[in-house]
Amino acid sequence: MTRQFLAATVAITVSGLAGLADTTALAATPGAQDAGSTLASTDSEDKLVFNIRQANLGPGYAWGRGLLHYRGKDYDIRVEGGGGPAIGYSSACAEGTISDLGSLDKFDTTFWAVASEATAGSGIGRMALQNSDGTEIHLQVKSHGARLAAAAARLRFHVLGPSKTTFAASRCP
Template sequence: MRSASVRVFAAMALASMWSLTACAQSPLGPETGKVSFHTRSADLGVGYTWGQGILTYGDRTYPFTIKGASAAAIGYSSGVSVGKVYNLNRVEDFAGTFWALTGEATVGRGVSGVLMENDNGVRIRLDYTRSGARLAASPERLTIRLVKGAASAKEASKPASSSTK
């Protein structure tokens, strides 16, 4: 009987954790796209971040550049970020200044996450994989600019034999 109680308690705990994560994401708004990008950060008190990435919105991909500054950080790291975009109604709303509170402690290799929001209400939730040596706990201001004339349809990149409609 005790074993059954432990299993019921474990199932309830897992269900409540799942419901908490579902509730935590609801304030972000509807998921409307995905992003992936590569960035580098170099810091000595005040830091600088730069990189490039791809926004997937609808059936198109949009390349973009990212750059910005942070405070209260030291070191260098680089890495790949993947994430989800929320509240994006028009692709033009994606470009702009994003604000985030970040924390990073990378020695060799590390993983972290961040939530960013711009003035248009577009939110990005990211998962980072970083390498280097960097310690940061600071507000960060990042500017994203879409690369002009570089949008491409996903279907256009597929071979003609694989597209069926």
């Protein structure tokens, strides 16, 4: 992770914790606020959508499945990981863009984020992740459940193979 990425995620996480309102405050880097608007752009853009569940009592675990749209093709993916400290359970749908992904095997790796979440019923937020190769993921997140977190998180993505489902059919509601 770059020093600039860490500084931006910590600064935004701290400001998100100071104002835990009805939305989910998640880590972001410069430009992440535009992640939602980029989803409407060209079909050739690399995109990602996945459903994830997170359960924590101190340290925790996250797991889910989704779809990667890379260079015009769709791939099934699995995501798992964890972080802490946090307490509670939430499920979420995350959708966003990927930048600087040189090849499909560079996606099959661990991504890091510093994040905060306050979900009571439902919430929305943004999240930015980065791997050791400099690939960045910018997500819009819609969550449901009851969970409070201020965590360093890691998510491990696994490419399972070509998908029979299209990206358009898998998008978050």
